[in-house]
Amino acid sequence: EAEVAQSPRYKITEKSQAVAFWCDPISGHATLYWYRQILGQGPELLVQFQDESVVDDSQLPKDRFSAERLKGVDSTLKIQPAELGDSAMYLCASSFLPGLAGGRETQYFGPGTRLLVL
Amino acid sequence: GQQVMQIPQYQHVQEGEDFTTYCNSSTTLSNIQWYKQRPGGHPVFLIQLVKSGEVKKQKRLTFQFGEAKKNSSLHITATQTTDVGTYFCAGPRSSGSRLTFGEGTQLTVNP
Numbered sequence: 001e002a003e004v005a006q007s008p009r010y011k012i013t014e015k016s017q018a019v020a021f022w023c024d025p026i027s028g029h030a031t032l033y034w035y036r037q038i039l040g041q042g043p044e045l046l047v048q049f050q051d052e053s054v055v056d057d058s059q060l061p062k063d064r065f066s067a068e069r070l071k072g073v074d075s076t077l078k079i080q081p082a083e084l085g086d087s088a089m090y091l092c093a094s095s096f097l098p099g100l101a102g103g104r105e106t107q108y109f110g111p112g113t114r115l116l117v118l
Numbered sequence: 119g120q121q122v123m124q125i126p127q128y129q130h131v132q133e134g135e136d137f138t139t140y141c142n143s144s145t146t147l148s149n150i151q152w153y154k155q156r157p158g159g160h161p162v163f164l165i166q167l168v169k170s171g172e173v174k175k176q177k178r179l180t181f182q183f184g185e186a187k188k189n190s191s192l193h194i195t196a197t198q199t200t201d202v203g204t205y206f207c208a209g210p211r212s213s214g215s216r217l218t219f220g221e222g223t224q225l226t227v228n229p
Contacts, residue, residue, distance in 0.1 A: 040221075041221055041222070042208075042219030042221050042222050043161065044219070045216050048216065091160060091161070093161075106151070106166065107151075109161045112160050
C-alpha cells in the first residue's frame with residue numbers, strides 16, 4: 001500500500017540553528033499539506049500545496065518558516081532559526097482530490113518528524 | 119473563526135466497556151472526518167460524514183453526524199486494547215478546504 005514518506009523521523013537541534021524536513025507524498029496526489037502537532041493537541045495546518053503552488057499558508061510563521069514543492073511532487077519544510085517553541089511533531093499529508101473540494105478529500109498522513117529544539 | 123471542540127479530553131475504560139467521544143463545531147460543517155492516532159503514530163483516516171443525520175458503522179464503531187451538521191459523535195462498543203489511541207474529528211473551515219482538527223480524545227483501555 002502506498003504511503004507518505006517523511007525524513008528524518010527524529011531531529012534534535014539547538015535553538016537558532018536551521019532544520020529541514022522532507023516529504024514525498026503518495027504518487028499521483030496533487031495536494032500536499034504540512035501540519036504541526038504539539039503534544040496533546042490536534043494537527044494544525046501550516047501550509048497547503050496544490051501541485052507546486054501554495055494555496056494556503058496563512059498559519060505559517062513566515063519570518064522563520066518556509067516551504068517549497070518545486071516540481072509539484074516532494075516538498076521541503078524549513079525552519080531558520082529554530083526556537084524552543086518549535087519543538088513538535090511535523091506531519092506531512094497528501095490527498096488525491098484537489099484541495100479545494102470543500103474539505104472532503106481524505107488525507108493520508110506520513111509518520112512525521114519529531115523535532116526537539118534545545 | 120471556526121472552532122472544533124472535542125470532549126472528553128481523556129477517557130479511561132475497562133476492556134469491554136463502551137466509549138463515546140463528542141465533537142462540536144461553532145459553525146455548520148459541510149462534512150466531518152474522523153481520524154485515529156495510535157500512541158507514537160500518525161493520524162489515520164477512519165471515515166467521513168456528509169449528510170445531515172448520517173449514521174455510519176464500521177464493525178464496533180458507530181459514527182453520527184448531527185441534524186444541524188454542527189456536531190458529531192464516535193461510539194465504540196465493547197472496547198478492546200487495540201482501540202487505544204487518540205480520536206480526532208476534523209471539519210473544513212467555512213472559507214475553504216482547510217481542515218480544522220479538534221483537540222482529540224485520548225482513549226486508554228485497561229485489559
